[in-house]
Amino acid sequence: MKTQSLHKRESTLAQSKRQLEILSNGIFQNGELPTFKSKISETNQFPLKAKKLEILQINIGYMCNQVCEHCHVDAGPDRQEIMTKETMQQCLYVIKNTGAHTLDLTGGAPEMNPNFRWFIEEAAKAGIKDFIVRSNLTIIRANKKYYDLPEFFKKHNVHVVSSMPHWTRGKTDKQRGDGVFDKSIKALQELNAVGYGMPDSNLRLDLVYNPSGAFLPGDQASMEKDFKKALLEDFGIQFHNLFAITNLPISRFLDYLIASENYEDYMYALVEAYNPSAVANVMCTNTLSVSWEGYLFDCDFNQMLELPVSSKIKHISEYNEELLEGRNIVISQHCYGCTAGAGSSCQGTVA
Ligand code: SF4
Ligand code: SF4
Numbered sequence: 001m002k003t004q005s006l007h008k009r010e011s012t013l014a015q016s017k018r019q020l021e022i023l024s025n026g027i028f029q030n031g032e033l034p035t036f037k038s039k040i041s042e043t044n045q046f047p048l049k050a051k052k053l054e055i056l057q058i059n060i061g062y063m064c065n066q067v068c069e070h071c072h073v074d075a076g077p078d079r080q081e082i083m084t085k086e087t088m089q090q091c092l093y094v095i096k097n098t099g100a101h102t103l104d105l106t107g108g109a110p111e112m113n114p115n116f117r118w119f120i121e122e123a124a125k126a127g128i129k130d131f132i133v134r135s136n137l138t139i140i141r142a143n144k145k146y147y148d149l150p151e152f153f154k155k156h157n158v159h160v161v162s163s164m165p166h167w168t169r170g171k172t173d174k175q176r177g178d179g180v181f182d183k184s185i186k187a188l189q190e191l192n193a194v195g196y197g198m199p200d201s202n203l204r205l206d207l208v209y210n211p212s213g214a215f216l217p218g219d220q221a222s223m224e225k226d227f228k229k230a231l232l233e234d235f236g237i238q239f240h241n242l243f244a245i246t247n248l249p250i251s252r253f254l255d256y257l258i259a260s261e262n263y264e265d266y267m268y269a270l271v272e273a274y275n276p277s278a279v280a281n282v283m284c285t286n287t288l289s290v291s292w293e294g295y296l297f298d299c300d301f302n303q304m305l306e307l308p309v310s311s312k313i314k315h316i317s318e319y320n321e322e323l324l325e326g327r328n329i330v331i332s333q334h335c336y337g338c339t340a341g342a343g344s345s346c347q348g349t350v351a
Contacts, residue, residue: 003067003177005076006255013255014074016306022254023333027264033271036335043276048329050298053321054286057104057300057346058083058091060116061292064108065142068163068176070210070253072304075108082112087294087316088119094319096126104132104287104346106300109139111146124156131158134208134346138180140187150187150194159204160196161243161346162188165212167230175212188237197239206241208348214262216273216340217244220349243348246270248301248337270336278343281350284329290316298329300346305334 006014013019027033040046062079064071095103103123110116110133120131133153140149153160164184165175172181188205191197197205207227211217224242231237247253249266257263284298288309294316297303307330308314313323343350 003069003252005067005071005078006074006252008076008078011255013251013258016304019250019254020305020307020332022258022263023249027267028333033267036331036333039271039274039336040276040279040331043279045276045279048279048282048285048331050288050325050327050329051285052325053098053100053288055102055104055283055288056091056095056100056290057106057287058290059106059108059292059300059303060088060110060113060119062108063112064136065112065139066109066136066177066180068252069256070175070212070247072248072251072253072301073108074251074304079108081292083115083292083294085115085118087290087292088115088122090294090316090319091290092119092122092126094316095123095128098319098321101128102130102132103128104134106134106346109136110134111139111149117152120152120156120158129157131156132161133158135160135162136176137162137164137184137187140190141183150190150196153191154194154196154203157203159206160191161206161208163210164188164207164227165210167227167234171212185235185237188231188239189235192236192238197237199238205239206243207239208243208245210245210247214257214260214266214269216246216269217344220244220342241348243346244342244344245346245348246337246340246344248334250301250334251304267333267336270340273340274336275339275341275343278339278341278350281343281345282329282335282338283345283347283350287346288324296324301334301337302330305332307332 061082062075064075067076169181195201196203289297289300296309311327
């Protein structure tokens with residue numbers, strides 16, 4: 001059966017409150033497993049504190065041309081939430097007036113926001129040099145209005161970070177939908193053709209791997225070797241780095257865990273793989289996440305769980321570096337996904 005967003009299915013899990021109840025009750029309430037707070041307290045790392053802002057990660061809309069099985073955003077074609085130009089202008093003001101060096105655009109498919117290109121052009125004028133766009137690849141082939149995206153990315157030296165769960169058609173299409181693999185391969189070849197991902201190129205093309213089931217990712221370096229070998233041999237594709245990301249137990253992945261009766265085993269696996277040295281570098285310590293409406297969160301996962309920053313500053317229009325720096329990060333049991341094994345962030349492992 002084709003995946004639909006939790007919103008479209010009118011699932012109770014579409015409500016973040018319900019997800020947080022699941023993450024706080026059961027095995028964590030009865031003491032079978034320690035809460036994340038008690039775990040990080042063992043090494044005196046509670047409360048987790050935000051450091052200086054380096055990366056502004058902006059979710060410019062939940063609309064997507066895909067409906068992947070494990071999407072933590074619950075994105076899909078039915079989602080209408082899209083950031084307005086006015087909110088983008090507020091983000092630009094912050095970017096111009098802080099030491100943040102990286103603008104990280106995510107979604108949904110960020111390219112589907114009608115002001116996506118305007119935003120990048122304005123941010124380039126504002127002096128931002130380091131842009132990340134989290135592209136699902138298939139958007140480049142979804143409609144002819146997107147066919148020139150590789151050239152557009154090149155013009156602004158955008159760092160393209162793309163999901164690619166496997167180098168085989170079967171595993172990729174199972175997680176991301178029928179036909180995704182073939183379109184992704186074509187898009188990667190088009191990115192290579194304009195210079196992205198080539199060994200000496202400064203046009204960065206990185207891929208993101210996330211497991212296709214209720215298990216943790218393997219070793220990032222050895223997976224990168226396997227991906228590089230297979231994609232080069234089979235399709236002549238090159239890329240720079242592979243980021244191995246752990247699926248966090250929220251949204252559609254939480255729904256999958258519950259439906260497949262893997263939720264408790266997965267939480268046990270995350271807690272068993274807890275690595276205290278990954279805690280210091282979790283991405284919320286140097287990143288701020290902005291929602292399509294301009295509200296501020298410690299990370300994209302907290303945004304989806306509707307856990308706002310612990311500060312009197314709640315919106316990008318009120319941004320105040322002094323008041324936000326040093327704030328306590330809002331945590332729950334989903335945070336175990338960032339500290340398992342070698343740790344996990346939007347840039348792959350952290351430990
Ligand atoms: S491409 Fe990304 S945002 Fe879109 S449904 Fe898949 S995981 Fe979610
Ligand atoms: S889920 Fe978010 S708040 Fe929790 S550790 Fe990961 S980045 Fe930080």
